Structure formats: C-alpha cells, structure tokens
Amino acid sequence: MIAKGKAVSHGKTVIEYVLRDKKLGDFIDKNLLTSERPEEILQEMRWMQRHNTRCKNKFLRFEIGIAPADRNKLSDGELMLIVHDFTRKMELTNHQWFAVTHKDTNNLHIHLIANRIGLNGKVYQTDFVSNRASRTAEEISREIGLTIANKVVAKKKYQSPKADKTREAKKNEVRKIAYKLLGEKVGTGKKGFLAFIGELRNHGIHIETMRNKQGTAYGFRFLYQGETFKASEIGREFGYRSLFRQFGLEDVKPQIGKTAVPIYSPQTQELTQSTFDTIFNITTEFSSGIGNLLNVHGEDYAETAFQRKLRAEQKKRRGRRM
Structure with missing residues (x-):
C-alpha cells in the first residue's frame, strides 16, 4: 500500500x-x-x-x-x-x-x-x-x-538481506531524527539552519556537500554510523535547494569552486555552539545571502567592513539634514 x-x-x-x-x-x-x-x-x-x-x-x-x-x-x-x-x-x-x-x-x-x-x-x-x-x-x-x-523492488544480487536490513534500520533512524528536528526549525532562517545542522551532529548524523567535477554544489549526503545516504533517500525536503527553502532561505545559489566550505567534513574540527554563533554573526553581515554559509572564505572582509562603515556615515548625514 x-x-x-x-x-x-x-x-x-x-x-x-x-x-x-x-x-x-x-x-x-x-x-x-x-x-x-x-x-x-x-x-x-x-x-x-x-x-x-x-x-x-x-x-x-x-x-x-x-x-x-x-x-x-x-x-x-x-x-x-x-x-x-x-x-x-x-x-x-x-x-x-x-x-x-x-x-x-x-x-x-x-x-x-x-x-x-x-x-x-x-x-x-x-x-x-x-x-x-x-x-x-x-x-x-x-x-x-x-x-x-x-x-516491491528487485534486490541486487550482491546485496545480502542482513546488510539491507541494517542499512534500512539506520536510514529510518536518520529519517525520524531529521524530520523531527526539521519540523521544529522550519522557517527559522540562518540561525535555525545552523542549529539544525548542529543538533543533527549531536545525534551522530553529519551532512556533507556533494559537488560535480566543476566544483558546483548540487546536493547533500547524510553520514550515520558508517552508512552514507543521499538526501533523496531521507526525504524530498532535504535536497540542496529544498532544505534551504524549509528555513525561508530561497535566495541560496550553488557555490562554485574548491574554496567553498562544506557544511560538515569528517576531517574538520568539531564545531561548538559558539562557533556556530560566530559563523552566523559573520554571514548576516554579508549582502549575498545564505550562500556564504558554504563559501565564507571567498569574501573580502576589508571591503565588507568599508561598505558597512560607509552606510553608517550616510545615515549620520541624513540625520543631520533632518
């Protein structure tokens, strides 16, 4: 059924x-x-x-x-x-x-x-x-x-029933946890997105960004207890654009280039909550949107600071005229 x-x-x-x-x-x-x-x-x-x-x-x-x-x-x-x-x-x-x-x-x-x-x-x-x-x-x-x-799917000859059952059980665990956390964070913006990633990690679930040969991000994969699942296996809401859209971040665009930082990499140092907060504070100052969460090192910090200072000066001038 x-x-x-x-x-x-x-x-x-x-x-x-x-x-x-x-x-x-x-x-x-x-x-x-x-x-x-x-x-x-x-x-x-x-x-x-x-x-x-x-x-x-x-x-x-x-x-x-x-x-x-x-x-x-x-x-x-x-x-x-x-x-x-x-x-x-x-x-x-x-x-x-x-x-x-x-x-x-x-x-x-x-x-x-x-x-x-x-x-x-x-x-x-x-x-x-x-x-x-x-x-x-x-x-x-x-x-x-x-x-x-x-x-109702023909099983591949090289897959053992025992392995299938183990993998399916782990996938169901990931799906249950991911949907529960996503339901709590829907529409909460950049901070909610970072908190969602952090809480998944606390449950032992890590997300990697998938890229093509040109280095363009096109999807996510979930890592859990030695198993890897494509986002489509977990649910339609976890696709590259769909996941951002759940948080109200429709302006995200695929990032290109090897300088892009994946959401999570097993080789990277574990991120604390303060680190997540720091990333959030930085990204909110960028004008190019949530896409910078995946490419924070590609920004010119000096130029960003200059533009912020310039906007502040313009506000002061308008205030004096009034």
Missing part, C-alpha cells in the same frame, strides 16, 4: 472529479458529513470553513493505492477499516472527510478528500503531509500484512 497527499484550493473541482459517475466505484465512508452528493458536500465543508477566512488551500486530497497482489484480499469492510485507521493516524478525526474507490483503472485505489479546517476552526498543518501519508500507509501495511510499496 502507498499513499500521498497535499493541500489544494480547488475543492469544488476535486470533489466533482472524485465523485464523477464514470470513475466512482464504491462510497467507502464519510466523517462529520450528512450527504454523499458533490454540491452538498462542498456546501457543508464551506460552512465549516467560514470559521477561518485566512487559509487559502482549504482542502486536503489523499490517494491511497493498493498493491495488485492485495486487491482480492480486502473486502469493503476491510477497506473501511483501513480508511478509518489512516485518518486516525493522520489526526483527521475532527475534520470532515469522505473516501471512495475508483473503477477507472485496474489498480484499486482510494480517494480521500478532507476539510483542512477542523471543528475547532484550526487549520490542519500540512508540513511534510505527503511524507506522513506515505509513512502512515507503510505502517498500516505492516500491521495488517499488506504489500509495502517500497519493498
């Missing part, structure tokens, strides 16, 4: 699509709704959404796919139990939702549409919602003995 999800604004289009006669299979169940008709469901959800006018993407759309090998194992009642378990684990109990199956393909899949505004008027947090949906589907699959999507 596999699942994905996202927040959307076009609720009317989504609800009408999901409940279209040509596609609709079975109506599995609904929560906090009285109708099964598209226009009436939309009206009920919009009535609830009046309690929060600031939210833009007010609907949640989930798709849950069932492996072909499991299709004949599941009755309608078991599909209902899967949906209820999924919504409970995704903390949607106090939100309006409905779930249906589609018959437009040979692969059994469930569409679940939920109201992002809950009974208390609060907005459902969608940080990493698709990843959480995927992990929830994997957890349910393990509990009831269904096929797990990421296990």
Whole structure:
C-alpha cells in the first residue's frame, strides 16, 4: 500500500472529479458529513470553513493505492477499516472527510478528500503531509500484512538481506531524527539552519556537500554510523535547494569552486555552539545571502567592513539634514 497527499484550493473541482459517475466505484465512508452528493458536500465543508477566512488551500486530497497482489484480499469492510485507521493516524478525526474507490483503472485505489479546517476552526498543518501519508500507509501495511510499496523492488544480487536490513534500520533512524528536528526549525532562517545542522551532529548524523567535477554544489549526503545516504533517500525536503527553502532561505545559489566550505567534513574540527554563533554573526553581515554559509572564505572582509562603515556615515548625514 502507498499513499500521498497535499493541500489544494480547488475543492469544488476535486470533489466533482472524485465523485464523477464514470470513475466512482464504491462510497467507502464519510466523517462529520450528512450527504454523499458533490454540491452538498462542498456546501457543508464551506460552512465549516467560514470559521477561518485566512487559509487559502482549504482542502486536503489523499490517494491511497493498493498493491495488485492485495486487491482480492480486502473486502469493503476491510477497506473501511483501513480508511478509518489512516485518518486516525493522520489526526483527521475532527475534520470532515469522505473516501471512495475508483473503477477507472485496474489498480484499486482510494480517494480521500478532507476539510483542512477542523471543528475547532484550526487549520490542519500540512508540513511534510505527503511524507506522513506515505509513512502512515507503510505502517498500516505492516500491521495488517499488506504489500509495502517500497519493498516491491528487485534486490541486487550482491546485496545480502542482513546488510539491507541494517542499512534500512539506520536510514529510518536518520529519517525520524531529521524530520523531527526539521519540523521544529522550519522557517527559522540562518540561525535555525545552523542549529539544525548542529543538533543533527549531536545525534551522530553529519551532512556533507556533494559537488560535480566543476566544483558546483548540487546536493547533500547524510553520514550515520558508517552508512552514507543521499538526501533523496531521507526525504524530498532535504535536497540542496529544498532544505534551504524549509528555513525561508530561497535566495541560496550553488557555490562554485574548491574554496567553498562544506557544511560538515569528517576531517574538520568539531564545531561548538559558539562557533556556530560566530559563523552566523559573520554571514548576516554579508549582502549575498545564505550562500556564504558554504563559501565564507571567498569574501573580502576589508571591503565588507568599508561598505558597512560607509552606510553608517550616510545615515549620520541624513540625520543631520533632518
């Protein structure tokens, strides 16, 4: 079983699509709704959404796919139990939702549409919602003995099952720690980014910058207990640009040249919190943005100091005129 999800604004289009006669299979169940008709469901959800006018993407759309090998194992009642378990684990109990199956393909899949505004008027947090949906589907699959999507892969002949299990266990540890720390630091800027790296290191997880032959940074890799994982193995949020974007640092650009300093290198001296603070204080004075975190030695400190002094003099002059 596999699942994905996202927040959307076009609720009317989504609800009408999901409940279209040509596609609709079975109506599995609904929560906090009285109708099964598209226009009436939309009206009920919009009535609830009046309690929060600031939210833009007010609907949640989930798709849950069932492996072909499991299709004949599941009755309608078991599909209902899967949906209820999924919504409970995704903390949607106090939100309006409905779930249906589609018959437009040979692969059994469930569409679940939920109201992002809950009974208390609060907005459902969608940080990493698709990843959480995927992990929830994997957890349910393990509990009831269904096929797990990421296990349907041919194993390479040179990989032993024991080694695979060890590596997967370590990767899951890294993913769990990384997502937990990232969730606490989202949107906290440069200082939060440095704190995130430092806390990962405290857990024994180190990050290296990956570079191509031209020396341009293009990604990260995670080192943990003798294993190396590409950022894509940990999660989409940990890509080179994606990771900076989580901290509100969209202006980061790939750094070129061997003078660039990696976020972490096993050969470098361990950084203390005061060192992180020092790096932060320096980088905040640079005009070129967070990119300098990876290239702090490439700056002309004398020129930076001169420009700072010049701006201070200009402010004094403007003050005298007033």
